[in-house]
C-alpha cells in the first residue's frame with residue numbers, strides 16, 4: 001500500500017513550539033466550556049472554586065484557577081455526588097458524554113494499584129487512532145505492514161484499543177494476546193514469519209520479551225532473532241527505557257524496541273536513537289502537559305531537565321475530561337532538540353510520587369534506584385530491597401539497601417562493587433546508600449509489581 005499520511009501530520013513540526021502554545025490556548029476555553037456544559041459534577045466543582053471560565057485564556061490562568069487533581073481526589077469528587085441514580089447516574093453526571101454513547105471501556109494496566117477506567121465514545125476512539133497513528137508512523141510502521149499483538153488484550157488500554165488503532169491505521173493486525181501463553185505467541189510469530197518472510201512489528205511488554213528470549217529456543221529450537229521481527233513496540237511497564245534491559249532485548253531480538261505510553265488525548269513514544277532519549281510527547285495539540293512539585297503542588301517551570309509530577313489537561317475528547325489531572329507519575333522533561341531529529345518534548349519516567357522517599361531533603365524514587373541496580377547485572381541479580389527503619393517518606397541517612405550479588409562474584413570483590421554502586425547512585429540521585437550483600441535468589445520474586453520496600457519498622 002502507498003504511504004498515506006495520518007490526518008494531522010502538519011502538527012508534527014509544531015510540537016513543543018511557541019506556535020503550539022497558541023494552538024493550545026485557543027483550544028483551552030472551548031474545552032473547559034464543553035466540560036462545564038456537559039458534566040454536572042464538574043460544573044458544580046468549577047462553581048465551588050469560584051472560577052469564571054471567561055477569564056481563563058492562558059496556561060497561567062488555568063494553573064491559578066484549578067488545583068491539580070489526582071486519582072484519589074477525582075474519586076472523592078465523584079463519589080461525593082452519589083445520588084438516587086446510583087453508579088450509572090453518577091457516571092452520566094460526571095462524563096461529558098452520555099453513558100449510552102460509550103462504545104468501549106478499558107482500564108490502565110493497574111501496575112500502580114487499582115486500575116483506572118477509561119471510557120471511549122466513537123469520538124474518543126478517533127482521538128486514540130490519531131495518537132496511535134502518530135506513534136506507529138514514528139516507529140517506522142506504515143499501512144499494510146504486519147503487526148502481531150502479544151500484550152494483554154483483556155480490558156487493558158494497550159489491548160483492544162491498541163488493536164482497533166492498528167486496524168484503523170491499516171496494519172495487517174494479528175491479535176494473539178499475552179493471555180494465550182508463551183508457546184502460542186512464539187508459534188504464531190514463527191507462522192507469520194514463514195508466511196510473510198518477516199514481521200514488521202510486535203507489541204510485547206519488556207518482561208514478556210525477556211521471557212520469550214529464554215523460551216523461544218525450547219519451543220522452536222531457534223533463537224528469537226531468527227523470527228524476522230523488525231521492531232518491538234512496548235508499554236504497560238518500564239523496561240524499554242532502562243538501558244540495560246533495552247540493550248539485552250535489542251541484542252537478542254536483533255531489532256529496535258520502542259517504549260510508549262498514553263491513552264486517547266495524551267501519547268508518548270521513544271525514538272530510534274541508540275541511547276534511550278526519553279519518550280517524545282506527540283499530542284501537544286490535544287493535551288496541555290505541565291509539571292508540579294509533588295509536595296507544594298506548585299507549577300515547576302517546564303524547562304530542559306526539570307523534574308516533577310506530570311499534570312495534564314485534555315483539549316479534546318468526549319467522555320473523560322479532567323482539568324489538571326495529576327497522574328502522580330514523576331518525570332523528567334527534556335525540551336532541547338533530540339539527537340534523533342524528531343519533534344516533541346521528551347519525558348523520562350523517574351517514579352511515582354506515592355513511592356517517594358526523602359533522604360536529607362533529597363527526593364529519591366525506588367524506580368530510580370532500580371534503574372541503577374539493574375545496570376550492574378550480571379554482577380548483581382537485579383533484586384534488592386530498601387530497608388526502612390521508620391515509616392516513609394522520611395529516611396534518616398544512610399539509605400539502607402539489601403542487594404543480591406551475582407552468582408559468579410567472589411566474596412572478596414563485593415566491597416569494591418558496593419563502592420562502585422554507591423558512587424553511581426551518588427552521581428545520579430545524590431544519595432550514597434549503605435549496601436548489605438545477600439546471596440542470589442534470597443529475596444521473594446513476584447510476577448506482579450515488585451515490592452522494593454522492606455518495612456523493618458513493622459518488626
Ligand SMILES: [Zn+2]
Nearest residue numbers: 271277338340
Ligand atoms: Zn528522539
